[in-house]
Amino acid sequence: MARKLDLAEKAVVELTAKQATAELARLAAEIAHHDALYHGDDTPEITDADYDALRRRNDAIEARFPDLVRADSPTRRVGAAPSAGFAKVKHAVPMLSLSNVFSDEEAADFLARIRRFLGLKEAQSVEVLAEAKIDGLSCSLLYLDGKLERAATRGDGVTGEDITANVRTLDDVPQKLKGKGWPARMELRGEVFMRRDDFLELNRQQEAKEAKVFANPRNAAAGSLRQLDAGITASRSLRFLGYAWGELSEPLGATMMEARERMASWGLPVNEPAALCDGLESLLATYRAILEQRPSLPHDIDGVVYKVNRLDWQERLGFVSRAPRWATAHKFPAEQAETVLKEITIQVGRTGALTPVANLEPITVGGVVVSRATLHNEDEIARKDIRVGDRVVIQRAGDVIPQVVEVKNRKGKKRGPAYVFPERCPVCDSLATREEGEVVRRCTGGLICPAQAVERLKHFVSRGAFDIEGMGSKHIVAFWQDGLVKSPADIFRLHDHEAEIAEREGWGALSAKNLMAAIEERRTIGLDRLIYALGIRQIGEATARLLARHYGSLAGWREAMLACAAERQANPSEMKKPELVGPQFADLCNIDGVGFSVADDLVFFFAEPHNLEVLADLEALLQIEEVAAPSASDSPVAGKTVVFTGTLTEMTRHEAKARAETLGAKVAGSVSKKTDYVVVGADAGSKARKAEELGVATLSEAEWLSLIGGQD
Numbered sequence: 001m002a003r004k005l006d007l008a009e010k011a012v013v014e015l016t017a018k019q020a021t022a023e024l025a026r027l028a029a030e031i032a033h034h035d036a037l038y039h040g041d042d043t044p045e046i047t048d049a050d051y052d053a054l055r056r057r058n059d060a061i062e063a064r065f066p067d068l069v070r071a072d073s074p075t076r077r078v079g080a081a082p083s084a085g086f087a088k089v090k091h092a093v094p095m096l097s098l099s100n101v102f103s104d105e106e107a108a109d110f111l112a113r114i115r116r117f118l119g120l121k122e123a124q125s126v127e128v129l130a131e132a133k134i135d136g137l138s139c140s141l142l143y144l145d146g147k148l149e150r151a152a153t154r155g156d157g158v159t160g161e162d163i164t165a166n167v168r169t170l171d172d173v174p175q176k177l178k179g180k181g182w183p184a185r186m187e188l189r190g191e192v193f194m195r196r197d198d199f200l201e202l203n204r205q206q207e208a209k210e211a212k213v214f215a216n217p218r219n220a221a222a223g224s225l226r227q228l229d230a231g232i233t234a235s236r237s238l239r240f241l242g243y244a245w246g247e248l249s250e251p252l253g254a255t256m257m258e259a260r261e262r263m264a265s266w267g268l269p270v271n272e273p274a275a276l277c278d279g280l281e282s283l284l285a286t287y288r289a290i291l292e293q294r295p296s297l298p299h300d301i302d303g304v305v306y307k308v309n310r311l312d313w314q315e316r317l318g319f320v321s322r323a324p325r326w327a328t329a330h331k332f333p334a335e336q337a338e339t340v341l342k343e344i345t346i347q348v349g350r351t352g353a354l355t356p357v358a359n360l361e362p363i364t365v366g367g368v369v370v371s372r373a374t375l376h377n378e379d380e381i382a383r384k385d386i387r388v389g390d391r392v393v394i395q396r397a398g399d400v401i402p403q404v405v406e407v408k409n410r411k412g413k414k415r416g417p418a419y420v421f422p423e424r425c426p427v428c429d430s431l432a433t434r435e436e437g438e439v440v441r442r443c444t445g446g447l448i449c450p451a452q453a454v455e456r457l458k459h460f461v462s463r464g465a466f467d468i469e470g471m472g473s474k475h476i477v478a479f480w481q482d483g484l485v486k487s488p489a490d491i492f493r494l495h496d497h498e499a500e501i502a503e504r505e506g507w508g509a510l511s512a513k514n515l516m517a518a519i520e521e522r523r524t525i526g527l528d529r530l531i532y533a534l535g536i537r538q539i540g541e542a543t544a545r546l547l548a549r550h551y552g553s554l555a556g557w558r559e560a561m562l563a564c565a566a567e568r569q570a571n572p573s574e575m576k577k578p579e580l581v582g583p584q585f586a587d588l589c590n591i592d593g594v595g596f597s598v599a600d601d602l603v604f605f606f607a608e609p610h611n612l613e614v615l616a617d618l619e620a621l622l623q624i625e626e627v628a629a630p631s632a633s634d635s636p637v638a639g640k641t642v643v644f645t646g647t648l649t650e651m652t653r654h655e656a657k658a659r660a661e662t663l664g665a666k667v668a669g670s671v672s673k674k675t676d677y678v679v680v681g682a683d684a685g686s687k688a689r690k691a692e693e694l695g696v697a698t699l700s701e702a703e704w705l706s707l708i709g710g711q712d
């Protein structure tokens with residue numbers, strides 16, 4: 001120990017090559033250790049200034065002895081992706097999420113939708129694999145010739161993080177597969193999680209060390225897996241169960257069951273409990289059986305995943321947005337608990353919506369402490385007659401925000417007065433009004449309302465939008481209060497304030513630098529993300545993608561929206577017929593998934609000059625990527641507008657539409673001069689005639705299939 005200190009105190013110019021080698025090794029280990037504490041969930045042991053001193057010394061020694069720079073040098077490791085600490089991995093096949101169902105009826109709808117989509121006859125059965133939904137983190141394992149090559153987190157589904165070193169410490173994950181017959185290139189996927197007993201034991205140890213305790217097994221698994229120091233991961237008991245795959249050089253079989261059996265034969269633990277079901281009744285029976293087993297399982301599960309067994313059907317069913325059509329998660333019922341309502345406060349959202357929030361006597365619901373729950377809106381409060389001081393039932397289901405379900409007062413209890421919903425915004429004092437037919441009361445303060453401004457900024461940096469790592473809600477609030485970030489574009493001017501940010505409490509040179517790097521990473525952004533980030537009412541991620549794909553570029557989109565706004569202004573009629581408003585407006589409404597009311601919200605946004613300024617400001621600072629059709633740039637129908645009409649024989653209309661979209665085509669509901677192809681099935685009517693009138697190419701179903709090269 002004493003020798004190390006001596007060496008550390010020696011001036012860099014005085015070091016011999018041998019001493020420099022030893023020092024660089026020590027610094028690499030020490031910096032990696034502090035990085036791990038910093039990036040992980042644990043508490044840092046040294047101040048930012050001391051950390052910076054270590055980095056500076058490492059840099060100085062490397063500058064003097066460039067030949068001695070280590071492969072694991074901190075300058076190499078952190079340089080490329082300083083904000084993340086892990087290398088990025090682009091998933092060859094996106095890692096998607098699952099849609100949810102919450103009731104038997106919704107499970108029945110799921111099955112019915114699949115039958116409809118595939119156009120199955122009544123007698124034809126659909127086998128579905130039902131398996132537990134593990135409450136952990138999904139993980140991808142790439143095997144090359146049977147050897148584990150790389151492991152990655154899901155990340156945002158498109159890009160994850162390289163956690164190979166960490167995953168190699170898991171006993172459940174074979175470094176080398178057993179048996180034979182695996183595809184040369186094979187990416188298997190599954191869940192990393194912590195068992196409940198291991199979680200309790202870990203927290204006991206953490207408590208003894210006065211280190212951070214984790215809220216639940218899932219957080220503990222996440223904190224343990226995302227450690228820059230794989231040594232820490234190794235010391236935590238993490239498990240793995242496989243249930244899916246990504247890229248494969250050869251198929252794993254014809255069904256899910258076959259693929260599962262093969263995965264198991266190669267030594268990979270596969271997800272249990274699971275059962276192959278045929279028909280709704282057996283599916284629901286399995287659901288109930290797994291729900292019953294839940295308490296006795298060693299790990300947390302939060303539902304049952306249903307997956308169509310036949311893989312050729314899975315392929316036909318494809319995806320909607322970010323979830324497969326061939327699978328869904330049937331979530332377990334919500335957990336409830338009773339507590340006291342202490343206060344009702346009002347939250348103002350980015351669109352000015354006033355949401356009443358119940359502040360509660362803290363209570364544990366399904367393993368999580370809840371002290372706030374939503375009361376939805378003023379009508380709900382009135383309908384349930386909820387008053388401050390009442391005993392209320394709180395419900396929590398999965399990731400959904402906890403809600404107040406009902407009042408449960410003891411008989412004869414004296415109650416407070418009925419709640420009066422405010423008619424003014426509690427933040428900016430502007431009038432809050434309700435439009436006809438709406439349940440939501442909104443602040444009319446618009447741009448002058450600080451709450452709306454801050455919420456819009458939070459949305460701007462959120463996950464589906466700019467997704468700036470390290471820029472959480474509390475930072476946005478702090479930067480806004482200090483005037484550093486008033487509008488979205490200010491985020492991209494923050495580098496002028498890097499030194500100032502480094503000085504702030506809770507920050508430091510390294511954190512400030514990391515934030516700047518994370519911001520820089522997002523200076524290039526897809527048009528779809530930009531559109532979503534603007535926070536326009538009703539424009540979610542899926543609609544933003546449709547708009548980006550339809551209009552291609554920011555300039556194209558803006559021009560069209562301004563034209564729509566002009567058309568709408570000239571025709572503020574109440575008649576909800578898009579064609580009567582104008583051609584651009586009709587074209588917008590004709591995008592499948594955009595209707596009159598969504599189009600109107602876009603028009604409102606573009607009619608406000610300030611919004612145009614915000615957009616121009618961003619445009620000057622950002623590189624906006626045009627949105628290519630998904631994996632279809634070379635498909636013959638990419639970018640083409642297609643209309644289907646009449647009865648198709650090879651597939652249902654729904655399936656035809658989904659496949660066309662996967663190939664990058666835009667599917668429209670009616671024929672116009674902009675239509676490229678009209679695919680005419682049996683008994684087609686007016687649309688086929690209109691195509692002929694307008695001189696639009698018509699194709700038979702067979703011609704369409706041969707054009708897209710799909711016989712299926």
Ligand code: IVH
Pocket residue numbers: 095096097098131132133134135136137138154191243244271305323324327329
């Ligand atoms: S299948 C295409 N099966 O749930 C989607 N996912 O809510 C393939 N999960 O990100 C996923 N247990 O992390 C599948 N038995 C199971 C699962 C499971 C847990 C997780 C997974 C996924 C998330 C989606």
